[in-house]
Amino acid sequence: MPPGEFELIARYFTRAPRRSAVALGVGDDCALLAPAPGMELAVTTDLLIEGRHFLASVPPERLGHKALAVNLSDLAACGAEPLAFTLALAMPAADERFLAGFAQGLFALAEAHGVDLVGGDTTAGPLALAITAFGQVPAGAALRRSGARAGDELWVSGTLGDARLALELFRGRVALGAEELEAVRRAMECPVPRVALGIALRGVASAAIDLSDGLVGDLGHILRRSGVGARVERDVLPRSAALARQDEALQHECLLAGGDDYELLFTAPAARHDAVRAAARAAGVAVTRIGRIEAGTQLRIVDAQGAAVALRWQGFDHFAPAGLPAGPAAASPAAPGNTGADAGR
Amino acid sequence: MPPGEFELIARYFTRAPRRSAVALGVGDDCALLAPAPGMELAVTTDLLIEGRHFLASVPPERLGHKALAVNLSDLAACGAEPLAFTLALAMPAADERFLAGFAQGLFALAEAHGVDLVGGDTTAGPLALAITAFGQVPAGAALRRSGARAGDELWVSGTLGDARLALELFRGRVALGAEELEAVRRAMECPVPRVALGIALRGVASAAIDLSDGLVGDLGHILRRSGVGARVERDVLPRSAALARQDEALQHECLLAGGDDYELLFTAPAARHDAVRAAARAAGVAVTRIGRIEAGTQLRIVDAQGAAVALRWQGFDHFAPAGLPAGPAAASPAAPGNTGADAGR
Numbered sequence: 001m002p003p004g005e006f007e008l009i010a011r012y013f014t015r016a017p018r019r020s021a022v023a024l025g026v027g028d029d030c031a032l033l034a035p036a037p038g039m040e041l042a043v044t045t046d047l048l049i050e051g052r053h054f055l056a057s058v059p060p061e062r063l064g065h066k067a068l069a070v071n072l073s074d075l076a077a078c079g080a081e082p083l084a085f086t087l088a089l090a091m092p093a094a095d096e097r098f099l100a101g102f103a104q105g106l107f108a109l110a111e112a113h114g115v116d117l118v119g120g121d122t123t124a125g126p127l128a129l130a131i132t133a134f135g136q137v138p139a140g141a142a143l144r145r146s147g148a149r150a151g152d153e154l155w156v157s158g159t160l161g162d163a164r165l166a167l168e169l170f171r172g173r174v175a176l177g178a179e180e181l182e183a184v185r186r187a188m189e190c191p192v193p194r195v196a197l198g199i200a201l202r203g204v205a206s207a208a209i210d211l212s213d214g215l216v217g218d219l220g221h222i223l224r225r226s227g228v229g230a231r232v233e234r235d236v237l238p239r240s241a242a243l244a245r246q247d248e249a250l251q252h253e254c255l256l257a258g259g260d261d262y263e264l265l266f267t268a269p270a271a272r273h274d275a276v277r278a279a280a281r282a283a284g285v286a287v288t289r290i291g292r293i294e295a296g297t298q299l300r301i302v303d304a305q306g307a308a309v310a311l312r313w314q315g316f317d318h319f320a321p322a323g324l325p326a327g328p329a330a331a332s333p334a335a336p337g338n339t340g341a342d343a344g345r
Numbered sequence: 346m347p348p349g350e351f352e353l354i355a356r357y358f359t360r361a362p363r364r365s366a367v368a369l370g371v372g373d374d375c376a377l378l379a380p381a382p383g384m385e386l387a388v389t390t391d392l393l394i395e396g397r398h399f400l401a402s403v404p405p406e407r408l409g410h411k412a413l414a415v416n417l418s419d420l421a422a423c424g425a426e427p428l429a430f431t432l433a434l435a436m437p438a439a440d441e442r443f444l445a446g447f448a449q450g451l452f453a454l455a456e457a458h459g460v461d462l463v464g465g466d467t468t469a470g471p472l473a474l475a476i477t478a479f480g481q482v483p484a485g486a487a488l489r490r491s492g493a494r495a496g497d498e499l500w501v502s503g504t505l506g507d508a509r510l511a512l513e514l515f516r517g518r519v520a521l522g523a524e525e526l527e528a529v530r531r532a533m534e535c536p537v538p539r540v541a542l543g544i545a546l547r548g549v550a551s552a553a554i555d556l557s558d559g560l561v562g563d564l565g566h567i568l569r570r571s572g573v574g575a576r577v578e579r580d581v582l583p584r585s586a587a588l589a590r591q592d593e594a595l596q597h598e599c600l601l602a603g604g605d606d607y608e609l610l611f612t613a614p615a616a617r618h619d620a621v622r623a624a625a626r627a628a629g630v631a632v633t634r635i636g637r638i639e640a641g642t643q644l645r646i647v648d649a650q651g652a653a654v655a656l657r658w659q660g661f662d663h664f665a666p667a668g669l670p671a672g673p674a675a676a677s678p679a680a681p682g683n684t685g686a687d688a689g690r
Contacts, residue, residue, distance in 0.1 A: 028490050028570075029422035029554060030387035030480070041386060042375035043463065045477060047433035049470035077374035088392035088433075088475040118388065121475075125394035130433040130466075130475035132390060135375070145373050209374060225373075 008094050012103040013087070013117060022084050022116045031118035033084060039136040042080035046070050050127040054189075055170065060098045062189040063129075064105030069193045070212065071133035072113060073262040076198030077210040079143040080135030084118045085110070090125030113195060143201060143208035143266070148226035152206050152267040152293040155276060157194050157285050159238045160215060160261050161254030162187035165246065174250065180242040187240075191262035197287075200279035201266060208266035214257040216311060218265055219299060226267075229298040232291040234309060252309075256301065267293050353439050357448040358432070358462060367429055367461045376463035378429060384481040386428075389419035395472040399534075400515070405446030407534040408474075410454050414538045415557065416478035417458060418607040421543030422555040424488040425480030427460045435470030458540060488546060488553040488611070493571035497551050497612040497638040500621060502539050502630050504583045505560060507532035509603030510591065519595065525587040532585075536607035542632075545624035546611060553611035559602040561656060563610055564644060571612075574641040580649045583633040597654075601646065612638050 022033060035041045048067055050056055058066075068085060075082050087106075091098070110117065115133070166188035168174045169181065176184065194210070201208065207226055209218050215237070223230055237255040244251070268276050273289075280287040294300075301309045367378060380386045393412055395401055403411075413430060420427050432451075436443070455462065460478070511533035513519045514526065521529065539555070546553065552571055554563050560582070568575055582600045589596070613621050618634075625632040639645075646654045 029419040030389045030425060030487070032423075032482070032487055033386040033388060034484065035380070035386070037382075041378040041380070043378060043429075043431060043477075043479070044375040045431040045433050045464060045466055045475070047435055047466045047468055047470075047473075047475060049435050049468055049473075052468055052470050074374040078377075080375060084388075086388060086390040086477055088390050088477075090392055090394050090473060119390055121390055121392045123392055123394055123397055125392075125397050125473065126471040128392075128394075128435060128470065128473050130390070130392060130477075132388075132431055132433075132475075132477040134388070137377070139379065142375070142377055 008096065008099060012099045013120065015107070015117060019083055019114065019116050022118055031084070031086070033118070033134060035083070035136040038139055040139050040142065042075055042078045042135040042137050042142060043132065044071055044074035045130060045132040046074070048129045058189055060101030061105035064102040064107075065109050065190050067129045067131050068106055068109050068133070069191050070262065071131045072109070072115075072193035072195055073191065073210040073212070075133055075135040076193050076195045077143060077208050077264060078135070078137060079141060079198045079202040079205075079208070080137040081199060082113045082115045082133060082135045082195060084116045085131050085133040086118060087120040088130040089120065089122045090128040091122070092124065092127065137202070141202045143198065143205050144225075145207055145209050145222050146225040148207040148222050148228050148267040148293045149269070150228055150293055150295040151270060153270050153273060153276070153289050154219075154230055154232065154265070154267055154291040154293060155287050156211070156215070156238065156263055156265050156290050157197055157280070157287050158192075158261070158263040159240045159243070160211070160263060161243045161251070161258040162240050163191070163260035164254040164258030165243050165250075168250065168254075174246060176242060183240065184242055188260060191260070193262060194264045194283070194285055196283035197264055197280060197285045200283045201264075201268075201276070204272050204275045204279050205266040205268045208264055211261040211263045211265050212259065214259045215261075215265065216256050216299065216301075222265070222267065223297065223299060226293075227297070229294040229296040229300070230291055231294055231300045231302060234301050235304045236288060236290055238286070238288040238290075353441065353444060357444045358465065360452070360462060364428055364459065364461050367463055376429070376431070378463070378479060380428070380481040383484055385484050385487065387420055387423045387425035387480040387482050387487060388477065389416055390475060390477040391415050391419070393474045403534055405443045406450035409447040409450030409452075410535050412474045412476050413451055413454050413478070414536050415607065416476045417454070417460075417538035417540055418536065418555040418557070420478055420480040421538050421540045422488060422553045422609060423480070423482060424486060424543045424547040424550075424553070425482040426544060427458045427478060427480045427540060429461045429463045430455070430476050430478040431463060432465040433475040434465065434467045435473045436467070437469065437472065482547070486547045488543065488550050490552055490554050490567050490570040493552040493567050493573050493612040493638045494614070495573055495638055495640040496615060498615050498618060498621070498634050499564075499575055499577065499610070499612055499636040499638060500632050501556070501560070501583065501608055501610050501635050502542055502625070502632050503537075503606075503608040504585045504588070505556070505606050505608060506588045506596070506599030506603040507585050508536070508605035509599040510588050510595075513595065513599070519591060521587060528585065529587055533605060536605070538607060539609045539628070539630055541628035542609055542625060542630045545628045546609075546613075546621070549617050549620045549624050550611040550613045553609055556606040556608045556610050557604065559604040560606075560610065561601050561644070561646075567610070567612065568642065568644060571638075572642070574639040574643040574645070575636055576639055576645045576647060577636040579646050579654060581633060581635055583631070583635075
C-alpha cells in the first residue's frame with residue numbers, strides 16, 4: 001500500500017518559508033502574505049494538463065520546473081518580484097518517483113528565485129497541475145498590456161521558436177542532430193522566466209506581455225488593450241542556430257506562431273532605447289528591437305524589403321478544432337494560457 | 346464550430362472588479378491586489394476533479410457555487426474577509442451550457458460575498474477546477490490551527506453529516522423522502538461558507554479549521570498543530586432532523602467522519618463562552634459546544650455516560666485504497682482538501 005496522501009505530500013512539499021513577506025506558510029487553512037509597504041501583490045495562475053501542455057514522456061524534474069516557470073514568466077511580464085506560490089496537483093496515483101522528481105525541479109527553480117511554496121491541494125485524478133504565483137511590485141509600477149503608444153519601439157528578449165521546433169521534432173516533421181535536439185527540447189521543457197528583465201524594465205517599458213501563445217497572438221493582446229497597431233520586421237526576429245538552419249516557411253511559423261517561448265515582448269518609447277539596452281545588460285538577457293508601434297489597429301509583418309507578408313497564424317486557441325494532429329501527436333504540448341489573456345481571464 | 350476559447354471565456358467570466366483592493370482585474374498577465382494598510386493577505390487553493398469531488402450529474406450552477414464555497418470556507422476558518430479569486434478550468438470541450446450555469450452559480454456566491462474574479466486560465470482536458478481565493482485579515486489576527494490550549498471549549502457551527510448522508514443516498518445505502526433528499530443534497534452540493542462567523546471569531550477563538558475531511562480528521566489537525574488532546578461528546582454533535590432519523594451507527598459515521606461539511610470547528614477559552622455565543626448571534630449561525638481541549642495528545646470521543654467509544658474513522662485520504670466503492674459509486678464526491686492540510690500543504 002502506498003503511503004497516504006498526507007505523509008507523501010509532507011515529505012516532498014514541506015519547506016519552511018524564508019521570505020519575510022510570508023507570514024504563514026503551509027500547514028493551515030490559508031497562507032498569509034504581507035507584501036512590503038507600498039507594494040501591490042501581483043497574482044497569476046496557470047493550469048497544465050497532461051497531453052495538452054506537456055507530454056507524458058517529460059522528465060518529472062522538467063515538469064516541476066516548467067509548471068513554476070510559466071507562472072514566474074507572467075510575474076516577469078508585470079515587472080513583479082516573485083514571492084510565493086501555491087500548488088494544486090491531481091495525480092492518478094500517489095507516484096513517489098514522480099513526486100520526488102517533480103519536487104526537485106520545482107524547488108530548484110523556486111530557490112533560484114527565492115520563492116516559497118505556501119499552500120496547495122492534492123487529489124487523485126488525471127494528471128493536472130495548477131500553480132498560482134504571487135509577486136510584489138511598487139504600487140502603480142506594474143507593466144501592463146495597455147500602455148503601448150504609437151512611435152514606441154517593439155522589443156523581444158532571447159530567441160523565439162525553439163519550443164515549437166521541438167514540437168515539430170516530436171511530430172516527426174523535422175530531424176535534428178543530438179545536440180540541437182537537446183537544446184530545443186530544453187527550450188520547450190525548461191523555459192527560463194525573464195524575471196530580472198521584467199523588474200529592470202519597470203519605468204522603462206510602456207507595455208509588456210510574456211510570449212506563451214506565439215508572437216502574433218500575444219502581440220495582438222497588447223495591440224487590442226492599447227488601441228494601437230504595429231509593424232514587425234520578420235527577418236530580424238531572433239532565432240537559434242538550430243532554427244536558422246530550417247527551411248524558411250518553418251522558421252516563420254515557429255517565430256511568428258510558435259508558442260511556449262516565455263520570452264518578454266515589450267514596448268518602450270524610442271527615447272528610452274538606451275535605457276532598454278541598459279536594463280537588458282543589467283539582467284543579462286539579450287533583447288532585439290523587432291519593430292514599432294503604429295497608429296491604427298493593424299498588425300503588419302513585413303519582409304526585408306518592407307513588403308507586408310500574409311498572416312496565416314493566430315494565437316493558440318485551446319478549444320479550436322484545428323489544433324494538434326490526431327494520434328501520438330495529439331499528446332503534444334501547447335502553451336498554458338496567461339492569466340487574463342485578452343479573453344478576459 | 347463552437348466559439349473560440351477567448352470569446353467564450355470573455356462572455357461568461359469578464360466582470361469589472363468592484364473591490365478597491367483589486368487594483369487590476371482580468372485582462373493582463375497578472376491581477377494586482379492591494380490589501381488595506383495593516384492587513385495581511387490570506388491565500389487558499391482547492392482543486393476539484395469530476396468523479397472525485399463532484400458527480401457528473403451535479404447541476405453546473407451548484408458546481409460553480411461549491412467550487413468557490415470551499416475556498417471561502419478556508420478563508421472563513423482564518424477569519425479573513427474575502428476579496429478576490431482566480432479560476433483555472435479544464436473542460437473536455439467548450440460547453441456553453443455548462444459554462445453559463447457554472448458562471449451563474451459562481452458569481453451568485455461571489456456577489457453575495459463581494460469578491461471579484463481577477464484572473465484565471467482555461468484549457469481543454471478532463472473536467473477539473475482549481476480556485477485560489479484571497480482574503481484580508483488584520484496582521485496577527487488570523488485564526489490558526491495551532492492556538493488551542495487545554496481547558497478551551499470546543500465548538501462547531503451548524504449541523505454535521507448531511508453531505509455524507511447524501512453520499513450514502515447516492516450509494517443506495519439509505520432512502521429518504523423527497524424533501525429530506527433535497528435538503529441533504531443541498532448540503533452536499535451547496536455548502537454555505539461561514540464567512541461572517543469566522544470574522545466575528547477574530548480575537549475570540551483560539552484556533553479554527555473548516556470541516557472538509559470529517560470531524561475526527563480535521564480536529565486531529567488542530568490537536569497536532571496545537572500539541573493538545575480533546576474530549577468530544579458524541580451525543581451532543583448537532584445534526585439535522587433527516588440525519589437524526591437514521592440508525593445510530595450511520596449517524597455516528599456521518600457526524601464523526603462525514604466530510605464535506607464546511608462548518609467551522611473552533612476552540613475558545615471557557616472564559617470567552619459568552620463572547621462565542623455573541624459572535625454566533627451576530628453572524629446568524631448556530632454554534633454548539635461539543636467538548637473540551639485537554640492536556641496530552643489523545644482524542645477521546647465519549648458517549649452520554651462519558652464512556653470512550655472506539656474510533657474507526659480517519660480523515661479522508663484522497664489516495665487511500667479504502668475510500669469509495671467501485672462501480673458507479675466510484676464517481677462519488679469527496680471533500681476537497683484544505684490548503685495546507687497537516688500534510689504540509
